Amino acid sequence: MHVIIDGQRVPVTEGMTILEAAEQVGIHIPRLCYHQSLTPAAICRLCVVEWEGARTLVPACVARVQDGAVIHTESERVRRARRTILELLASTVDLSEAPDLLAYAAELNADLDRFADGARREFPVYDDNPFYIRDYNKCVLCQRCVQACGNDMQFTYALTVSGRGFYSRIDTFYHAPMPETTCVFCGNCVAVCPTGALKEKGPFPSPQSPVLDARPSEP
């Protein structure tokens, strides 16, 4: 069994995803919500690739290989979708602490100010417990934290998605402060956050701590 990825013949096994198949031959497909320890949510759509014969692009993180499939990971159609998603994202939230995304954007020649005239998602920084802060101005809604808190790691279910559409947000149930939720402060959500929206405070304040630097300063 094999697939053709960007012209390369890649031997694969049943059940393998396109992302995994590409990785085998050193082709890196951009991704954001994907995390190797979590169930792929397939929602960021950065990992979309062109599968010859398919009506739409397909997300490489969940699409399973089929014998003889011809895949393009860098076609203009693919790059246009990725570039536009990053441009839209950059106009919505603060990506300054998401170096991977900024690197993808640079590679795709994305104009991160292209939609800067649009609404942003803005929140106060939630500092309601001794262990971590939540700065949803940097949240890209990858939902990794919700998954880590839920079925994929901790089975605690303190986090959920509330709201809808553009104004969706990661939240606690009834918007309760974290100490009043089922949160056990395991830290898994902080560990999987890709954009610096969740940050550990650390046991002691330290001058080197990037965490303290990231807290909002008084205006």
Next chain:
Amino acid sequence: MAEPVLLRRVGHVDPTRLEDYLAWGGFEALRRALLRRPESIVDEVKASGLVGRGGAAFPTGVKWEAVARESRTPKYVVCNADESEPGTFKDRVLMEGDPFVLVEAMAIAGHAVGAEEGYIYVRGEYIRAYERIKNAVEEATRAGFLGDHILDSDVSFHVHVYRGAGAYVCGEETALFESIEGKRGQPRQKPPFPTTHGLFGRPTVINNVETLANIPPIVLHGPEWFRSLGPEDAPGPKLYSVSGAVNAPGVYEAPMSVTLRELIEEYAGGVRNGGRVQAVLVGGAAGTFLGPKELDVPMSFSGLRKVGAALGSGAVMVIDEQVDMWEVLLRLARFFAHESCGKCYPCQLGTQRQLEIVRRMASGRIRYQDILRLRDIQATMADASICGLGQTAGNAILSGLRVMGLDVS
């Protein structure tokens, strides 16, 4: 106009009375189906050429066959009655005017694919349809057309009626399953498809109301008869919801050889006040605008594809020259931004930016850059969104601009 098939009983029977339905030949198809092997019913639906009437036009018999072949049980038959596409009200007319036909069709489907449970997911705002359906299920159960050992056969089929809570996205089949399961109404990534992993992760047939309404006539009169009702590549009758600037808005049944012009001028009595067509939105908000020079297109799946449109749910919204198209486009853009569930990025972000750009253009500031941005947004949503909501959310906007003479190519 020929004798209607789907609207045959609508307006002629008391939709709350089982006796009326029976007097008009009701449950005869189920009676006959129960005497036959399930495979033969599936074969007949396949041979009829019936394709889904909800919008995606997938061959119904192929769907049924896939579920019939699954060995895992339980299986489910789900009726998608979450008719939410703007400008679409055909399923409402069927549910309010002839609710028993759905119950009969679902029981036939259950027998054909080996399912013993069915769900009807009714749009939340359709209170009368919900009550009529609920009554039909209760009456049919009381009379032995549903329940254990239907008509003393070894076939059992139970129907649950479920009301949606008002989200457009829950008309998307997998979001509809999530909603019935008690979760956030959000679409799932496909594959796996409902035929293997549907409601509660089980093999599921999910069909639109109008699709199901075709089943009893097919079982009674056969696939040849059904194919004779339309052009070769589009068998069977079709319901069209015609609304907007016409003299007689309403639901009309026609073969799919009917042209858009015929629907507007002959069926719906022409443009109101003797006016002229500025644009027609075909297929609802998820559809495409056609201009006054494109009215002779046949209203079939293939006919509309040739002009870059899609039949979708069969909605026809006529916009005359009295209407400000910018108001229409703004309204559509607002609709998608409001109804996007927010799960995948292209739609979550794209519908919002699309609204902002259309709002600025509608206020008179039209820049070439904005058209380029709308094009990238539309292409990205169409190519990379999880479900049909995002995939179609930019079509009406771009095609509307085209009809208005703005170069979007």
